[in-house]
Amino acid sequence: MADYFTHFSCLIDVGSAEKAGRALALFHDLRAAEQDADEPEVAGFDLVRQDAPEGSTLWIHDDAQGDVEAVIRFVLRLAEELDLTGLWGFEYGLSCSRPRLDAFGGGAHVIDLGARKSIGWTSTHEWLAAALNGEQPDA
Numbered sequence: 001m002a003d004y005f006t007h008f009s010c011l012i013d014v015g016s017a018e019k020a021g022r023a024l025a026l027f028h029d030l031r032a033a034e035q036d037a038d039e040p041e042v043a044g045f046d047l048v049r050q051d052a053p054e055g056s057t058l059w060i061h062d063d064a065q066g067d068v069e070a071v072i073r074f075v076l077r078l079a080e081e082l083d084l085t086g087l088w089g090f091e092y093g094l095s096c097s098r099p100r101l102d103a104f105g106g107g108a109h110v111i112d113l114g115a116r117k118s119i120g121w122t123s124t125h126e127w128l129a130a131a132l133n134g135e136q137p138d139a
Helices: 017-033 066-082 126-131
Strands: 005-008 009-013 046-049 057-061 087-096 105-110 117-123
Touching: 009 087, 017 046, 017 057, 017 066, 066 087, 066 105, 066 117, 105 126, 117 126
Parallel strands: none
Antiparallel strands: 005 087, 009 057, 046 057, 087 105, 105 117
C-alpha cells in the first residue's frame, strides 16, 4: 500500500510581534476547540513564530501530512482578524511512498489578503497535461 503526502513550508509576516502573538493564540484556540471535530479548521499544519518573541514572521508547515485548503482558510481568517493587506502565497509538493502514476507534483496559491480571497493557483499536474495537449505551455 502506498502513502500519499502533501508537504509545504512557508512564512507569513503579519506586521508586528503583537499580531504574531494574536495569530498564535487564534491558532491554538482553534486547535483546542476542534479536537473532536469532523473537519477541523487548522488540521494538517503547524504554526510557529519564526523569529524571537519580538518577531512578526510566522512559519506555516505541514505536520506529517499537509492540508493546503486548511492553510488557505486559516490565512484568510488571519487576514480578517489582523486586518492584513497585500499579496501572500505558498507552494506545496505532492509525493508518495511508492512509485505511482499521478502521485507526484505540486502547486502554488496566491491570496489577496486585503480582499480576503484566493486570486490564483496552479497545479503542476494540470499544467503538464495542458502543455502536452499543446495548450499554453508558458502559462
